[in-house]
Amino acid sequence: MIEQLKNKKGMISLVLHAHLPFVRHPEYESFLEEAWLFEALSETYLPLLSMFDRLEKDGIPARVTISLSPTLTHMLQDELLQQRYVNHLTMLLELAEKELDFTAGNPDEHKMAQMYQEIYSRTLREYEEVYERNILKKFRYFQEKGYLEIITTCATHSFLPHYQNFPEMIRAQILTGVESHDRIFSSQPKGVWLPECGYFPGVEEYLKPFGIEYFLSSAHGLLYSEDRPVNGLYAPVSCPNGVHAFARDRASSRAVWSATDGYPGDPVYRDFYRDLGFDRPLDYIAPYINCGVNRVNTGLKYYAITDKSDNKVIYNPALAAAKAEEHAAQFVENRIRQCETLSQYMEQAPVISCPYDAELFGHWWFEGPLFLEALIRKVHEKSDVIALVTPSDYLKVYPQNQVTRPAFSSWGDKGYGQVWLDGANDWIYRHTHKLIERMQELVERFPDEKGLKERTLNQAAREVLLAQASDWPFIMKAGTMVPYARKSIKTHIHNFNYIYDSLSRNTIKTEWLTKLEKKDNIFPFLDYRVFRKDY
């Protein structure tokens, strides 16, 4: 394999990062933000698995890296959320069937209603019968078959540069992420997704003890390395301790990400914003929206992007699928040309790293999974010149790389920590830092507790980790669902402080603790001693 890869003009490394924050509310019959998971399941994770099924059936090989965050994998295995997803699909199926009647006089819309009725029927059937509600088994299957390399990320997707004063916290985030991965996939991850590509010099020291071979970096993080990266972004660099950094290629990122001049903005693709939840009369759509009054996206979208006006044309799936194939072919051709140019200047075959948010494919860009499938098939057709590889494949071919250390960076706006440290969210750090200090204090005070006190301390550790999620400051900055983000982080801080005070007063309320354990039930294996200095 190694010699074959060395003879290619270059390699493409597709890395999909699948992550959602921990959102689980058993205290309510249903909860709006749990739909983040349900939409991602229907539109991204299940279509991706179907894509690998088709590729396997056709004997088309693929090598794709996917990072599955610990919060996401926990939710995907959670029985309450699994049941709620089934309820969600059943509701959408009912809406699609109701739409068959509603659109009877409009053949164009009727076809769309039929499409969604078919999609939701199939999704529900497959989720129950094929995946038996746990799609992780199928991800593991494709890893074993060689289609996927599954990697992990920090326990709760913490933006590590803003916590670099707390080595124990960073270790706890990484250790818990690795352990969560190991328990699900029975293997140690070879790579790690640093949340938001947030790197600070020295973070690699926390990765090495867990056998992590690589992480993904922003483009400028690698370009501004201590020593000039002699191969630009097209070969990894090795940190002094041997952990490698692969940098995001920017041309391929933009082609896929941009809504205006990238592929997803093509007029024939499905419009993300035009949703039935806002198109139908309130009394008709009420059973399918939030509390019957607040309109939300249902996922049933009948129109193509068309143009910037409100006069949209009806979505044509065949036309969109053909366009996705065309775009995939163009993407591969461009990467081949890119590799041809690069290889003139490099002593090793270049690798073009293409990391994306997995939820882009399918959720926002409906045709994204079709694009990926066409891309994989096209690379297979052109396998004499180009190959799909995972970062660890590339390291097998080229284990020795330039030694240097990247610079502090992220893939966020302006390239550093602004998104997660801004006037909209900077208030959180006084509290989240205090939580870590108090957790460390608790570990010192209660070094080896058993029984109820140990349970309490473990829950305290869970609340500390949950409060660190990068999603909450991100949402506050991005301005989407801000009240929920604010409340989430405050709740975790409040829960921790309540535990801290209870332990100080030695008045732990078992009923309260049990209720909280059942609600924030993530990382059941977590040992609070992970915050100990010498753990």
Added chain:
Amino acid sequence: MTEERLLSFSYEQLLEISDRGSIQVTPGVDKTTLVSLLLDAFEEDKSEREELNNLAIQMEARKFSISQDEELDLGQDDDLELPLRYNETSATLLLRDPSWVFCFWDIEDKKADEIRNTPGFQGIVLRVVELNSKDYHKDNILDYFDIPIKFSDYRRYVNLPSEDTWYCVEIRALVEDKDYLIVQSNIIETTREYVTAPHDNRNSHSDELIRLSGFTSEFGETHGVSGYQEIPQRIIPIHELLDEEQFND
């Protein structure tokens, strides 16, 4: 935000929404005009947010987008109000980007009273100290500057004069013609925003490869990348090989 959603609120609620959003409303304006004003303001706010975010952030935000009415919250979460401070003496410094740090601090009430009551007390300052290493020692101080602060201040963003160096902050009390340390923060290492010069001849094509690592039209995509024009201090010349607008995706 939809017109339908806004119309479902009472006139008083709409005034509260405009108040929370600092939207100027002419007294006595009718409900229809008020709704129209709010819709325009929400739209403008949304566009600004989108423009301010890069592609990665725009994309990430979309996975949390489930409603067009999401910007509005009339709910209260006062029962979860967090303390403004923890009444302890501490200072923390966080590196936000190569040019800016965020610092937050606190001075225990008892200590603050002692300082205030010190004969000759003139005020407190936030001292930003540049160091030549990660170890604090008076011989390692390269430079410093003071920012006057009040006891009621707890946080501040500070623009840093130098990159690729070390900083910490100190809260100091000015007493007569001397100053005394109240608390010192952690030390942070700032970052660099440039490609370093080549060390050797390992790859004589590194200039070309670095140029190719930025965006050019030669690979088919000709998309320009939005620039740093609105934040002039961030214009980054990279050995004259790359245009600054190529570095913000």
